[in-house]
Amino acid sequence: MTGKESASAPATPSVWSSIKLVAWSFLGIRSNSEYQKDLAKVNPMHVVGVGIVGVLLLVVGLITVVNWVVAK
Secondary structure, eight states: OOSSOOTTSOOOOOHHHHHHHHHHHHHTOOOHHHHHHHHTTSOHHHHHHHHHHHHHHHHHHHHHHHHHHHHO
């Protein structure tokens, strides 16, 4: 090899890929083939961490909206 990555080499795991994977999973509108491609690019620990943060943001957001609506 000449030091360049070949096209068939797996991509290095990134947090951004994990964020996109979890966001699409929350929405539930991802094709299986694209999901499989993304799954090959992520680190499972990143996915768990991003998922936990996403759930916390969702819960805090819902609590905020409910408190705002009830307060009116």
